[in-house]
Amino acid sequence: MTQRSDTGPSPVLALKDVSKSFGAVRALRDVSLELFPGEVHALAGENGAGKSTLIKTLAGVHRPDAGQVLLDGEPTVFHGPADARDAGIAVIYQEPTLFPDLSIAENIFMGRQPRRALGRIDHKATNAATLALMQRLGVELDPDRPARGLSIADQQIVEIAKALSFDARVLIMDEPTAALTGSEVARLFGVVRTLREQGAAVLFISHRLEEIFQICQRVTTLRDGAWISSELLDGMTEDDLVRRMVGRDLDELYPKQEVQAGEVALSVRRLTREGVFTDVSFEVRRGEIVGLAGLVGAGRTEVARAVFGVDRWDAGEVEVDGKALTNGAPSTAMAAGLALVPEDRRAQGLVMDMSIERNIGLTGLRTTVKAGLMNRGAERSRSLDWAVKLQVKYARIADAVSTLSGGNQQKVVLAKWLATGPKVLIVDEPTRGIDVGTKAEVHRLLSQLAADGVAVLMISSDLPEVLGMADRVLVMHEGRLTAEIPRSEATEESVMAAATGRAAA
Amino acid sequence: MADSSLARAVRWDTVVGALLIVVLLLSFGFVDGFGNALNLSFLIGNTLPIALIALPMTLLVVSGEIDLSVASTAGLSGAVMGALWNQGMTIETIIPLCLLLGAVCGLINGLLVTRLGLPSLAVTIGTLAAYRGIAQIVLGSDAVTDFPTQYLDFAAGRIGDTFIPYAFLPFLVLLAIAVVVLHATPFGRSLFAIGASEEAARFAGIRVKRQKLILFTMTGLMASLTGVFWALHYASARYDNATGLELAVIAAVLLGGIDFDGGKGTLGGAIAGVFLLGALQNVMSLQDVSAQSQIVVTGVLLVLSVLGPRVARQISVARAARSAG
Ligand SMILES: Nc1ncnc2c1ncn2[C@@H]1O[C@H](COP(=O)(O)OP(=O)(O)OP(=O)(O)O)[C@@H](O)[C@H]1O
Ligand SMILES: [Mg+2]
Numbered sequence: 001m002t003q004r005s006d007t008g009p010s011p012v013l014a015l016k017d018v019s020k021s022f023g024a025v026r027a028l029r030d031v032s033l034e035l036f037p038g039e040v041h042a043l044a045g046e047n048g049a050g051k052s053t054l055i056k057t058l059a060g061v062h063r064p065d066a067g068q069v070l071l072d073g074e075p076t077v078f079h080g081p082a083d084a085r086d087a088g089i090a091v092i093y094q095e096p097t098l099f100p101d102l103s104i105a106e107n108i109f110m111g112r113q114p115r116r117a118l119g120r121i122d123h124k125a126t127n128a129a130t131l132a133l134m135q136r137l138g139v140e141l142d143p144d145r146p147a148r149g150l151s152i153a154d155q156q157i158v159e160i161a162k163a164l165s166f167d168a169r170v171l172i173m174d175e176p177t178a179a180l181t182g183s184e185v186a187r188l189f190g191v192v193r194t195l196r197e198q199g200a201a202v203l204f205i206s207h208r209l210e211e212i213f214q215i216c217q218r219v220t221t222l223r224d225g226a227w228i229s230s231e232l233l234d235g236m237t238e239d240d241l242v243r244r245m246v247g248r249d250l251d252e253l254y255p256k257q258e259v260q261a262g263e264v265a266l267s268v269r270r271l272t273r274e275g276v277f278t279d280v281s282f283e284v285r286r287g288e289i290v291g292l293a294g295l296v297g298a299g300r301t302e303v304a305r306a307v308f309g310v311d312r313w314d315a316g317e318v319e320v321d322g323k324a325l326t327n328g329a330p331s332t333a334m335a336a337g338l339a340l341v342p343e344d345r346r347a348q349g350l351v352m353d354m355s356i357e358r359n360i361g362l363t364g365l366r367t368t369v370k371a372g373l374m375n376r377g378a379e380r381s382r383s384l385d386w387a388v389k390l391q392v393k394y395a396r397i398a399d400a401v402s403t404l405s406g407g408n409q410q411k412v413v414l415a416k417w418l419a420t421g422p423k424v425l426i427v428d429e430p431t432r433g434i435d436v437g438t439k440a441e442v443h444r445l446l447s448q449l450a451a452d453g454v455a456v457l458m459i460s461s462d463l464p465e466v467l468g469m470a471d472r473v474l475v476m477h478e479g480r481l482t483a484e485i486p487r488s489e490a491t492e493e494s495v496m497a498a499a500t501g502r503a504a505a
Numbered sequence: 506m507a508d509s510s511l512a513r514a515v516r517w518d519t520v521v522g523a524l525l526i527v528v529l530l531l532s533f534g535f536v537d538g539f540g541n542a543l544n545l546s547f548l549i550g551n552t553l554p555i556a557l558i559a560l561p562m563t564l565l566v567v568s569g570e571i572d573l574s575v576a577s578t579a580g581l582s583g584a585v586m587g588a589l590w591n592q593g594m595t596i597e598t599i600i601p602l603c604l605l606l607g608a609v610c611g612l613i614n615g616l617l618v619t620r621l622g623l624p625s626l627a628v629t630i631g632t633l634a635a636y637r638g639i640a641q642i643v644l645g646s647d648a649v650t651d652f653p654t655q656y657l658d659f660a661a662g663r664i665g666d667t668f669i670p671y672a673f674l675p676f677l678v679l680l681a682i683a684v685v686v687l688h689a690t691p692f693g694r695s696l697f698a699i700g701a702s703e704e705a706a707r708f709a710g711i712r713v714k715r716q717k718l719i720l721f722t723m724t725g726l727m728a729s730l731t732g733v734f735w736a737l738h739y740a741s742a743r744y745d746n747a748t749g750l751e752l753a754v755i756a757a758v759l760l761g762g763i764d765f766d767g768g769k770g771t772l773g774g775a776i777a778g779v780f781l782l783g784a785l786q787n788v789m790s791l792q793d794v795s796a797q798s799q800i801v802v803t804g805v806l807l808v809l810s811v812l813g814p815r816v817a818r819q820i821s822v823a824r825a826a827r828s829a830g
Contacts (some may be wrong), residue, residue: 293693310707310708330707330708330709330710331710331711333710334710340708342708346702346793347702347705348704348705349705349706349708350702350705351698351701351702351705351706351768352702353700353701353702353768354697354698354768355768358694358697358698361694362694362695362698362706362709362711363709363710365691365694365695365711366691369691372690373685373689373690374689374690374691374694387657416709
């Protein structure tokens with residue numbers, strides 16, 4: 001641990017010996033942390049280590065059971081997020097919290113819209129301010145568009161824009177980049193650097209370690225709710241950081257097995273959904289992991305949704321094992337052996353109020369049945385099996401999934417679909433929000449599935465993940481497949497070139 | 506530690522069950538004329554229409570939908586039954602026809618909700634008026650009372666000198682079926698998922714629209730069964746039979762802890778709510794409380810029933826936190 005508070009500037013915001021429990025779960029124990037102006041501070045730790053809880057304590061969402069929050073060195077009690085915001089603290093939470101029926105601009109300037117005479121909201125000024133924020137982040141989003149239906153990445157961008165719009169002294173970001181691709185991340189980091197130079201203090205969480213090394217100067221590590229270390233990143237290696245987080249050395253992050261590809265399992269031909277994607281054709285063979293890369297908004301998720309049947313397609317066809325799928329029918333897709341791990345775990349992947357057991361059980365309503373009735377014993381052991389295989393960290397299998405940390409919720413979604421024993425597995429951001437240790441575990445699992453003859457289509461914004469795991473990389477740009485790159489030729493440059501439309505295949 | 510706090514967590518359906526027992530015991534002790542077999546058979550017989558419709562309504566509310574047209578469907582079935590009887594048709598042909606009609610009424614609600622994506626509250630307010638209007642067209646202001654006596658006796662009579670109406674037995678069978686369907690089949694499980702998060706249910710391959718269509722159709726069918734029972738039980742088929750029954754059903758179901766937002770509740774709780782409401786109404790009638798005041802009581806119960814489970818949940822959360830913390 002390094003001390004510098006006696007020499008350098010004093011911390012704007014700090015936690016001192018803070019503890020916080022949820023029922024029997026001790027999410028934070030005696031944790032201290034200091035945020036200095038002009039510094040980007042990383043918070044690292046495995047899923048469920050207590051990072052989000054720490055952030056919510058700083059932001060006034062949670063009140064610490066013990067310990068203090070210090071603002072400019074003074075003990076402070078935030079009675080709610082509004083108090084923290086008034087103190088100049090802007091927070092981006094791990095899960096987007098937008099109002100679906102309000103426009104992007106209204107979401108960003110909620111309650112603070114520029115006014116005209118008589119207190120009327122100035123829509124023009126609001127939209128112009130929104131556009132300016134979007135430009136800073138280098139994305140094109142229509143300010144008038146309602147938040148409903150935005151992809152997770154776009155929702156994340158709106159949350160970032162909202163936080164930036166406060167001109168805060170302290171910016172706290174809980175996995176803001178989890179759904180973003182390289183170019184959006186680069187933009188975000190550009191903005192963060194500017195803020196830092198202007199003297200803001202930034203707290204940053206990410207499970208992509210390379211990002212921590214890119215943008216942060218200092219790192220605090222948590223393990224099981226306990227403080228492990230706070231130190232400068234200079235001179236540290238990724239392995240050092242992992243050891244702090246996990247307490248041991250890590251296996252290989254991309255344990256890709258070489259598998260001889262078998263017959264075609266998934267075949268998509270000339271698939272088109274008006275205005276969303278056009279003329280998309282590809283095949284995935286048994287034993288293959290095919291990566292689907294592209295920028296946010298390129299249409300990757302939309303293709304996956306149509307193939308699985310939650311959206312209808314306008315033209316084209318989809319076959320699993322040579323059998324054509326019905327348009328717009330997820331149940332027949334499932335029956336044919338298709339599984340989709342969707343990108344938005346809270347809205348699509350999970351029923352948040354239901355237990356872990358029943359969430360995993362939802363995909364077994366056809367199989368864990370005896371004489372037409374639910375076979376509860378079979379359902380429980382199926383759920384337990386998979387929860388254990390994916391190392392979900394929970395107190396009781398009957399607890400609501402909403403009590404799990406973000407990464408553990410993601411594991412439940414994976415468990416739910418792997419439990420179906422799919423022939424074709426489509427995973428959309430399978431490791432979003434998952435810590436390095438478990439990420440390696442998920443990769444090992446995907447690799448093993450492929451070795452067992454499953455055809456895997458992997459959508460991921462994490463380019464190293466795509467490059468590390470995929471046999472082939474398909475690249476989409478503005479709703480079209482623009483390139484197919486074999487593993488041997490796939491590099492960051494070649495994929496990014498195709499994703500940004502600079503190269504045509 | 507955590508386990509015992511779970512066991513002690515206040516469950517609203519248990520609360521309602523306990524409340525029902527308390528009300529029954531108090532009434533036995535303090536209300537003149539309550540405890541005799543005849544009055545109890547009246548209590549049950551008068552509550553049966555609410556109970557019958559409460560079965561499918563519970564499933565519907567669990568899945569996040571509602572049907573306000575049930576009383577009108579019941580009235581329409583009664584009216585059609587009367588009109589066909591006047592035409593000289595046999596009751597054995599009439600009843601299946603009425604049930605079919607009810608199923609069609611429900612199917613129409615279901616199609617409007619699932620195909621056009623309209624909210625069920627709006628759709629069924631519309632069909633509430635429409636079905637009742639058709640009932641009036643069919644039967645005018647006539648009252649048909651001369652149904653065959655063995656049917657009337659079955660619908661109004663009780664087993665010997667006991668407090669059990671004949672009609673209570675088939676109800677128990679239907680109740681058992683509904684409990685199994687909601688709490689022990691994949692279909693029932695999918696309803697909870699749909700009610701809690703329709704999108705997540707769809708992504709899990711659950712056929713949301715189909716399930717809802719089945720539910721609305723079943724609700725219409727049960728509503729018409731209730732309409733047939735009503736006409737026979739009270740020996741009177743009129744177009745305005747069962748008017749306002751939907752409010753009693755919904756009040757009872759919510760009172761029983763079925764969450765109006767969907768995804769939560771048990772059939773046991775709902776049926777306890779139904780009979781709690783029925784017992785209170787019976788007691789009020791015995792005490793000569795006016796019909797208007799009875800409606801006020803129902804209204805107050807409706808508000809309490811929406812508040813109650815929320816308060817109970819908060820208490821149990823607070824308790825769990827305290828006992829474990
Ligand atoms: N509202 C809650 N109720 C009960 N338990 C909770 C609640 N919020 C968090 N927890 C528990 O507290 C612990 C820490 O959770 P937290 O969300 O802070 O983890 P995290 O470090 O942010 O993990 P991740 O990387 O997965 O986001 C976990 O065990 C989690 O299950
Ligand atoms: Mg978190």
